[in-house]
Amino acid sequence: xxxxxxxxxxxxxxxxxxRNYRFIIFFLTLLCYCMILVINSILIVTxxxxxxxxxxxxxxxxxxxxxxxxGSSGFYPKFLWDLLSPVHVISYSGCxxxxxxxxxxxxxxxxxxAVMAYDRxxxxxxxxxYHSLMSKQRLVKLVCFSVITPFCIISxxxxxxxxxxxxxxxxxxxxxxxxxxxLLTCYPADxxxxxxxxxxxxxxxxxxxxxxxWSYMYLIxxxxxxxxxxxxxxxxxxxxxxxxxxxxxxxxxxxMYMRYGSKDLPQTVQNYIAIEFLIIPPIMNPLIxxxxxxxxxxRILRFLNFKIK
Numbered sequence: 374x375x376x377x378x379x380x381x382x383x384x385x386x387x388x389x390x391x392r393n394y395r396f397i398i399f400f401l402t403l404l405c406y407c408m409i410l411v412i413n414s415i416l417i418v419t420x421x422x423x424x425x426x427x428x429x430x431x432x433x434x435x436x437x438x439x440x441x442x443x444g445s446s447g448f449y450p451k452f453l454w455d456l457l458s459p460v461h462v463i464s465y466s467g468c469x470x471x472x473x474x475x476x477x478x479x480x481x482x483x484x485x486x487a488v489m490a491y492d493r494x495x496x497x498x499x500x501x502x503y504h505s506l507m508s509k510q511r512l513v514k515l516v517c518f519s520v521i522t523p524f525c526i527i528s529x530x531x532x533x534x535x536x537x538x539x540x541x542x543x544x545x546x547x548x549x550x551x552x553x554x555x556l557l558t559c560y561p562a563d564x565x566x567x568x569x570x571x572x573x574x575x576x577x578x579x580x581x582x583x584x585x586x587w588s589y590m591y592l593i594x595x596x597x598x599x600x601x602x603x604x605x606x607x608x609x610x611x612x613x614x615x616x617x618x619x620x621x622x623x624x625x626x627x628x629m630y631m632r633y634g635s636k637d638l639p640q641t642v643q644n645y646i647a648i649e650f651l652i653i654p655p656i657m658n659p660l661i662x663x664x665x666x667x668x669x670x671x672r673i674l675r676f677l678n679f680k681i682k
Contacts, residue, residue: 381539383468385461387547387644399456406449409655413438416659419672426672429492429507434662434669436516437485437616441655444478447471448548448651455547465539468549473524473531476551479650480523480578482620487581488515489613490588497605498595526574533567547644585617612661619657623650 388395420426420435451471455461463471495503534554541557544550555567589610596606627646662669 381465381542382462383465383549384543385455385463385547385549386543386545387640387647388455388461389640395456399453402449402453402456405652405656406445406453409441409445409449412659413441413655415673416662416669417442419669423672426668429512430489430496431669432512432516433485433489433492434666436519437482437489438659440478440481440485440520441658444474444482444651445655447474447478448648452547463549468544468554469531469535471549472534472551472554473527475548475651476527476530477524479620479624480527480574481520482654483578483581484519484523486613486617486620487585488519490585491515493610493613494588494592497592497610526577530567530570530574533570537562537564537567546647548647582621589614612666615661616654616658619654620650623653 416438417435420431448471451463451467492507495506499506530551534551537555537558539554539557540559544553544557546553552571555564558564592606592610596603627650
């Protein structure tokens with residue numbers, strides 16, 4: 374039965390098996406969200422107010438943390454509301470907006486990691502040219518590229534989805550996913566253009582990943598024979614690699630499960646796999662950088678010590 378897209382509501386069935394534990398889950402989720410807000414905000418504020426941290430690496434880190442807050446805002450408030458609500462529904466427009474935020478957040482994370490890899494490549498492999506190649510103007514352009522481009526690309530995907538007529542209302546997830554909305558379209562439906570744009574998007578971000586891998590391979594090759602470069606690599610590149618691995622593992626696990634995973638797994642396990650990329654990276658990234666980058670660590674400790682006094 375074809376639905377009127379504008380007035381339709383989607384039913385999110387991911388919480389159907391957790392009703393008995395919803396208050397415990399609510400408390401843990403609220404705690405998790407508060408941690409994400411606090412630790413990301415601490416890094417953002419520290420970098421903004423301390424002029425000695427107004428360098429490309431730290432500005433990119435600030436953008437990284439802001440993106441973590443952006444992605445979290447697309448999931449946690451709605452999820453917390455659903456935990457206290459007897460019916461888990463979302464409007465059609467709300468579903469599209471949520472899908473836009475989720476996907477653009479993930480793609481922006483990868484773009485920012487690619488720009489970070491480029492920054493480290495210039496700093497370690499071409500130090501004499503670093504300040505001319507990574508000028509303020511270029512940094513602004515790279516930051517805009519890593520934030521605006523993913524948003525525009527995902528907006529195009531979402532727009533193509535919004536043109537399709539739907540015949541289903543149930544989404545077996547905790548949040549809206551673009552490709553699941555496409556699966557709810559009426560048969561037969563011409564989704565050729567959707568698939569083409571989706572594959573172009575995937576290829577574009579796979580190339581991001583390939584660039585990051587190439588950058589770090591080149592960095593490792595450069596740093597092997599230099600004690601000074603090895604120290605720089607361990608201090609500034611290891612956090613990037615940790616963030617990259619965290620991002621890739623969580624996102625790939627979710628995508629692989631969505632396409633090839635068994636539906637016989639308990640709903641709780643399915644839910645955890647689905648939201649890993651919204652829990653682990655936004656918490657781990659600021660902690661990794663806060664603990665590993667001495668300059669950030671000293672500024673935060675000095676700021677907290679000042680507040681305590």
